[in-house]
Amino acid sequence: MDVLRVLLSILLPPVGVFLQVGFGAQFWLNILLTLLGYIPGIVHAVWIIAKR
Numbered sequence: 001m002d003v004l005r006v007l008l009s010i011l012l013p014p015v016g017v018f019l020q021v022g023f024g025a026q027f028w029l030n031i032l033l034t035l036l037g038y039i040p041g042i043v044h045a046v047w048i049i050a051k052r
Contacts, residue, residue, distance in 0.1 A: 002049060009045035013038075016045045020052060 009016030017030040026048055034041030 005049045006046060009049060010042055013041035013045035017048050020049050 005016045005019050008019065013034045014027060014031050017027050021027060026044075030041055030044050030048070033044050
């Protein structure tokens with residue numbers, strides 16, 4: 001399941017974070033990072049998935 005989340009995080013970072021943590025603070029932070037730059041959103045999403 002983590003492989004699917006990582007693949008989704010590369011394509012759409014907020015979706016991967018949502019599948020991991022739901023509508024928490026990390027999800028909204030990831031949306032902000034993705035809007036500021038696509039790469040920071042990906043890094044954050046993969047980090048959240050790898051951390052749990």
